[in-house]
Amino acid sequence: MSADAGKHEFAVIGQPLPKIDAWAKVVGETKYADDLFLPRMAYGRLLRSPHGHARITRVDTARARALPGVYAVISGADLPRVRFGILPVSQDEEALCTEKVRMVGDAVAAVAAVDEETAEHACRLIDVDYEPLRALMSIEESLAHPEVRIHEYGDGPNVHKNVSLQFGDVEAAFARSDLVREDVFFFEGNTHLPMEQHAAVAAAGPDGKLTLWSSTQTPHYVHRLLAKILDMPAAHIRVVATPVGGGFGGKLDAFAHEIAACRLSQLTGRPVKIACSREEVFYIHRGRHPVLMWIKTGFTRSGEITGCHLRTWLDGGAYGSYGVASTFYTGVINPVTYRMPVYKFEGARVFTNKPPCGPKRGHGTPQPRFALECQIDKAAEQLGLDPAEMRKRILAEPFTKTANHLTVTTIGLGECIDRVVEASGWRTKWRGFFSEEATSRARPGGATAPSEKKRRGMGIACSAYLTGAGTAVYWNHMPHSGVILRADRSGSVAVLCGATDIGQGSDSILAYLPAEILGIDPKDVHVHPADTSLTPVDLGSYSSRVTLMCGMAAIQASQRLREVIAQAVARKLAVEPGALAFRDRKVGVAADWERAVDFPQAVELAEAMHGVLAFAGSYAPPRRAGKYKGGGVGPSPCYSYSACVVELTVDEETGEIELHDVWIGHDIGRALNPLLAEGQVEGSVYMGIGEALMEGQVFRKGVHKNPSLLEYKSPTTLETPEIHTFLVETNDPEGPFGAKEAGQGPLLPVIPAIANAVYHAVGVRCDEVPITPEMILKGLELRRRGKPARVGPERIPLFTFKAPVVVESAFGQPADAIAVRPFQ
C-alpha cells in the first residue's frame, strides 16, 4: 500500500472501512431477488429449447394450461412481436422465440403456477414441434457453412461484425524493426459464475403499472427495453435492482425470465417470481468470448515496439448482445499500455449456436492482452532482455494520445512494475529465460523444491483498463450518472442514485464521498440505489464506470449541499462561508472550534434559510471519441494500470501447476477505501487464475458440456495462492478525489503472467488458455522429441476482413483537454 496516511487531510477517504452492507451480507439479512415473497405470488418457469438450431413449427400450451395449479402459460405469441437487443445495432433477440431457436437453452414458453414444482411439471406438458436445422458450433463451422444462416443480418453469412482500423503504416514499421514476431493464440470462452443465480419478481398492479425487482446490473437499460418489449409506456414501468450477488457482466442485458415474469404477472394479476437454475445461468451466459488471435509486432533491439497488427476472431454465440462493442474491445485497448506508434486492428465476430457471449469482467480485453503480453515475453527472450525491465522501458507517456486516438492521463505502471519486481524478489529469482542448463540448476526458490520433478518459475505481465466507457449504449447527451442528495433535520443525508451495487461496493462509495465532504460519518448517510422511479439514472454497473461516474455526481451534489449549509452557518457565526470546516459532525471555524455548530443544527439553519435541502449532481465523461467510425469504443476518462508477477511450480510428471504467490501492483489513482480496493484486486486475481488454469465454457454433441458448479471447474480457496496487493496512487485529475477503477483491470495481467511463468519453469509455451496439465505434458513431450515446445492453435481461418478505415496515428500527441465536465 503506497497510500501514506499522513499525507492526506481526509477523514473518510483512504480509510479501510467495512462496506456499509457488510453486516447484512455476513449475517444473511441481505434480501436478494429470490428472497422476495409477495402476497399471492405465483412461481414461474421457462421452457427452453433442447435443439441447438431449429425452426419452431408449433407451440401448443393446452395440456399445460389444463394442469391444476397452473395460472398462465405463454409463448412468443403472447408477447408483442418485438426484436430487441442491448445495442441499437443488434436487435436480434426475442424473449420467447417464435420462429426459430438458435441454441440449446433458448426460451420458448413460460408458465406461472402455484409453486415451482407445478410450473416445472407444466413446462413438460407444453408441446413444441421443431424442424431441426444444422447447428454450427465453432467459428470454422459457421464460416464454412454460409448456406446455413443463424441470423439474416450482419456483415456476411454468420458474420455478426467485421471491423478493420488502421492507424499509420504497419508494414513500414515492420520494415524498420530489428525483430518482427507473428504468433497465434487462443483464449477459450468462460462464464461469470456469480454465486447468485439470476432471479426476478414482477408485479403488475390493477392500475396497469408494472414493477420489476431483478438481480440486474443495469436497471436503466432494462427499464428502456421493457417499455419496448412489452409495448407499454416507460412511465408506467418501475425497475428496482435488488442487491446483486455477483454480476461480472452476466446481468447486463434484459433477459427472458424478466420479461416472462412481467407478462405472466400482467396476465394473472399476481406477482410472479422466476428464479433461474444454475444450468439456466450457463445458457443466459453473455460471458467471455472464445477468441482466436493472430498478432504481429515489430520491436527494436532495445525492446521498443515499432508497430503492431492484430487480428481477432470472436465466437459470439447465438445473439448480438454487447458483441459489437466486444469486437472493438479486442482491439482498441492494447495501445494504451506501451508506446505503440503504429497500429492496425482487424476483428470479426461470428455467430454460432451456443449461448451468446458478452461483456465478462475485462470485456474483450483479456484475450488480446494475453496475446500481447506472451508475445512480449517471447520477444524479450529473443532480444536478450529482462521482460520486467523491457516493459518498464517502453511505457506509454502520460497525458498523450495513443495511435488510435485515445487520451491517456496519469500512468502509474512504472511504479506498479517496481513494486512487484521488488516485493517478489524478481531480480534474484528470475534468472533468464528457460534453458535446459538453467533447469538443471536449482530454480528460483529451489532450496524448498520438494522433488526434482517439480520446477519453479516466475512470469510477469502488465495491462491497462478503462475507468468507465466514454459513451452510453444508446446515443444521448444526458448525464451518465446522477445523484440526488437530501439532508434531513436529524443530521442524516439520503443519497439517491441509480447505481447498482454488485458487490463492488458502490453503495459504500456513495456513503463515503458525501460523508467526507460534509464532515459526517458514513453511517449517517442512507444510500437508496437503483430504483428507476426514485433515483436519477446511472447507466449501470459495467465498464468499471460506477465509482468514477456516480462518485463525481455525488461530489457535485455534496458540494452544492455543503455550500448552502456553509452560507447558513456562516451567517449564524458571522464568518465568511469559505472559512468553515466540516468535520466530526460539526461545522465551524477551525481556529474557533468550540463555537462549531452540530451538523443537525447546521442542516436546520440551512433548511430555514433555503427550504428543503435536496441537491442534484450530474456527471458525463469528457467527449473525446476519435473522429472515425468505431472511435466511440475505447475512450474513457482515465485508464488504470496493473503489473503482475506470478511464482508457481509445474510438476513435470503430472503437468499440474501450483501457484505460490501473486504480486500485483495496481494504479488505482486513489484508493477511496483501500480495504475495498484490495478486495477488488484479489477477486480479479482469483478470477484470472480460473481463466488461466481451468475454466472453459465448452460444448460437446451440441450441448454445454458441464453446466453445473461441480463440473464447470473454477478454483477454490485451496487453489488460490498468497496474493500481495500494492495500490499505487497517481491522483488522476479525472477521478473522484483522483480515483480510477479497480474491479476489472487487475484480472488482465494475471493470465499472461501465469503463461509466462509456466515457460520460465518448464520451457513450454502455452499459447492457449486454460493451460491444462495435458497441455503441459504435450509440450514436454515435444521438447523431449527436440521439437518447439509450444502448445496452441496451429492455424487461423480463411477470412477476408473489410478494407480498413485508415486514420492518421495520433500517437504522442498531447492529450485532449483534461477534466472538462459537461455538467459542471
Add this chain to the structure above:
Amino acid sequence: MLRLPPFTYLAPRTVDDAAKALASHGGAAMLVAGGTDLYPNMKRRQFEPSVLVGLLAIRELRGVRGGAREGVTLGSCTTLSAVAVHPEIAAHYPALATAAGLVSSPQLRNMGTIGGNVCVDTRCNYYNQSYEWRKAVGFCMKRDGAICLVAPRSPRCWAVSSSDTAPVLWSLGARVRLRSAAGERTIPVETLFRDDGIEYLAKRPDEILTDILLPPADGWRSAYLKLRRRGSFDFPVLGVAVAVQMEGDVVRDARIVVGAVASQPRPAPAAAAALVGGRLTSELIARVAELAAGPAKPLDNTDFTHPYRKKMTRVFVARALASLAGLAPAGEPAAEVA
C-alpha cells in the same frame, strides 16, 4: 431452482424396521443416509423414489468399534468426517482416513457417510445432468434412454465408480455386512461391486449395508492418492489405493486397487504380485507402476482427458508406493481434513 420430486420420508429407529420398510415398499423405496449424492441426483431426476428410508436415526449404524489388533468395525452411517479423524484409523489404516478426508468438501463430509460413499452411484458426464440437458443430448441407457453415449456401440453402461473409500477398503481386505428382512450376510468388499455402470452393486435392493469390517492391521501400511482438478469438491477421476505388508524391508504381501477408471474399482493383482518378495526400491516401484496401469481403462466421460487419466495411473501408483517406502512424501496433502 431445481426442486426435489415428491416422496415420503421414513425414519426408522432400528435396522430391523428399516429392512422391513424397504421390503414392504419393494422397488419404490430407496435408502438414504447423508443424502449428499442422492438428493442432487433426485433433483436432476436420476431417481424418483416414492419412498426414502432414512438411516440417520438408527443409532446402531453409527460409530467405530474395535481396534487395530482385532480389527475395526465401522457403522455404515459413520460420517466421513468422523472416519477421517478417528485416531485408530488414522494410525493403522491411514489410506482410509486419507480417502474419507478427501471426499468432496468439509460440509459434505459432515453429512456424508462411509456407507454412502462405498455405495455411491456411478458417475458419467452424460448422466449427471438435469432432465432437460439429458433430453437435449439424447437420453442414455443409465436413465431414460437405450444407448451409452460414451461408447455408443457398447451393450453396457460405462458410468464410473466414483468412490474414494471403495478402492481403499478393497486394498485393505475389508468385508461388509448386509442385512435384510430375510437375514444377514458378510461378504468381502470386492464382491459388493460389479463391472456395470447401472448394476454396479451386487447388493440386493432389500439389503442394507450396516457395517464395514476392517481386518487386523497386522503390519500393513497403506496409502491413497486421488486425482482431481481441484483440492476440494471434486469426485476422483483416478484413485490409487496401495497396501503392503512388510517383513523387515521385504514386501510380504501387497494389494493395489485403482478407482474411478472403470465401473468398479480395479485390482492390479499382477502388479501387486511383482512387489511380493522384493524391496521397495525406485526400480521395483517403476516396474510395478507400469504393470498397475494396465487394468485402468478410463473412457471420456469424466473431467480430464482419458489418456491423461491412464497416464497418471502409473505416476500415482509410483508415488503412492514411494510414500510407503519413505522415498517421497505422499502427493496429496491431508491437511484439508482438519
